[in-house]
Amino acid sequence: MELRTLEYFVAVAEERSFTRAAARCHVVQPAISQRIRALEKELGEPLFERLPRQVVLTSGGAALLPHARACLAAAAAASLEFADRSGLLSGTLVLGTAGGLEGTSVPRLLGEYHRRYPGVQVRLTGAPSPVLMAQARSGEIDAAVIAEPPGGLPHGLGSRCLLEDRFVAVLPAGTRDPDHPMTLAEAARCPLIGYGSGSGAHAFVRDAFAAQGLQLDIAYATADIALQVTLVAEGIGIALTSYTNPLLRLDQRIVVVPLEPAIRLRKVLAWRLGNRPGPPLRAFLDLLTELPHTTHPTSATAEAPQDPQPAPQD
Incomplete structure (x- = not known):
């Protein structure tokens, strides 16, 4: 069983x-088909069910897949280890994100990482937090920036905090004093705009509502904060969203008010424990330790900076 065959x-x-796999591996399709048939013969059972428009894993193929990925990851890690020892770090860092990176230190960390390790290709992939947690645990991605679940991360994942955030209510401008908090009971009586049930952020709001004996009903579900703001400005409803997004402090069509009781969350970098991280991820974690990386939001009720006063004239 050769690594190329497992690839x-x-x-x-x-x-x-088979066609897309051949293009991905930069070989002709018959070469892949021949290798797969030989592997099936070696293992004594079919690994794929050939359907008219696609191929799907058989039970045997599903059993082999995690082992194949582990073998390829181990071989890549060994190669990268010696590249790291020679001072020529290369390879790929696959970083998952559930969105909202602009409010964290991740862009700055990625910039410094690129300057230090130009030979490493960084690939970002987006998905909801629960999906990214599963991908990090399986080794499909190296690490993920996610909303830490209310009950903490599942077993097998390590983490470092990147951002301490809170939820706020977003209303049309002029409809409420920004220093006047909105209770969750008030919010529950309004058409709500916010994160859908598949997102990690949704769980925080849902649990906070439940603690007050309230039912969370998101009428317009979207993780796109720009769209949330636009819907609010159109008078469709109010948004319950993350405060650290800079859009909330730039758009004059809305007013941002704190929630009562406060709903807080943390965005963390999560990665799989148990195996020694590969050199690209180790380098990123080392950089995370070296540079300040936790962001604390300012209060939603903080006063805006005043325009500078003109200097007195002589």
């Missing part, structure tokens, strides 16, 4: 197509 197997499994 082809994983490509077919992920692409669900």
Whole structure:
């Protein structure tokens, strides 16, 4: 069982197509088909079910997939380890994000990482926090920036805090004093705009409502804060959203007010424990330790900075 064969197997499994797998691996399709048939013969059972428009894993293929990924990851880590020892770090860092990176230190960290390790390709992939947690635990991605669940991360994941955030209510401008908090009971009586039930952020709001004996009903579900703001400005409803997004402090069509009781959350970098991280991830974690990385939001009721006063004239 050769690494190249396992690479082809994983490509077919992920692409669900021999044609796309061949393009991904930069080989002709017959080469992949031949390798897969030989692997199936070696293991004594089919690994894929060939359907008219796609191929899907059989039970045997599903059993092999995590082992194949682990073998390829181990081989890549060994290669990168010696590249790291020579001072020529290379490879790929796959970082998942559930959105909202602009409010964290991650862009600055990625900039410094790129300057120090130009040979490492950083690939960002987006998905809801629960999906990214599963991908980090399985090793499909190296790490993820996610909203830490209210009950903490599942077993097998390590984390470092990147951002301490809070939820706020966003209303049309002129409809409420920004120093006047909105209770969750008041919010529950309004059409709500916010994160959908598949997102990690939704769980914080849902649990806070439940603690007050309230039912959370999101009428307009979207993780796009720019769209949330636009819907609020159109008078469709109020948004319950993350305060640290800079859009909330730039748009004159809205007013931002604190919630009572406060709903707080943390955004963390999460990665799989148990195995020694590969050199690209180790370098990123080392950089995270070296540079200040936790952001604390200012109060939603803080006064805006005043325009500078003109200097007195002689």
